[in-house]
Amino acid sequence: LPFCRLWCVVEIAAVLELRKALVFSSGRVQGASAGATQVAVARGAGSVNMLVNCSHLVNVEGADAAVEADKVRELAKIGPANFGRINQAVASALYAGSIAVRSDVTEIDAASCGERWSINEVRDWRVGSLVLAACVAGRV
DSSP states (O other): OGGGBHHHHHHHHHHHHTTOOOOOOOEEEEEEETTEEEEEEOOSHHHHHHHHHHHTSOOGGGOBOSSHHHHHHHHHHHOGGGHHHHHHHHHHHHHHHHHHHHHTOHHHHHHHTTOTHHHHTOOGGGHHHHHHHHHHTTOO
8 A cells, every 4th residue: 555655655745745636546457467467447346445445544654664764764854744634635535536436537537637638528427426526536
C-alpha cells in the first residue's frame, strides 16, 4: 500500500504541496508471466471495498522504511504538523476513488489529471454519477 511506505508518503506530500490531484483506483494483475505483467483497472464490489478499507488504514507517521534514519529525516521535512492533513487527504482520495469505481466514472480522475476532454464524453444518463464522484473528490 503506497501510503504505508516512507518514499511513497514523501511523494504524496509533494503532490499535495504542489496542489496536484491525488487519485487512487484499484488494479488487478493480468497475464503475469516471465518478466511481463499487465495491470488493469479493476471494478466491482471488491475494488470498492478495498479502497474504502484502505481509507481507514492511513497513518503517515507509521510509514515503513528500510532505514530508520531516512524515516526520521523525511518525516521531519514533511513536518509533524502536516501529518493529519496528509492522512485526511489520502483517506479522502481513497474514498473518492471508491465512489468513482462504484459509479464507473473514470472521467473525474482523468479530468483531475489534466484530461479535461474526458468530461465532454459523458453520456447524459451518467451525469448524476459524475457529479457525485466529483463532489466526493472535492472537485466541485
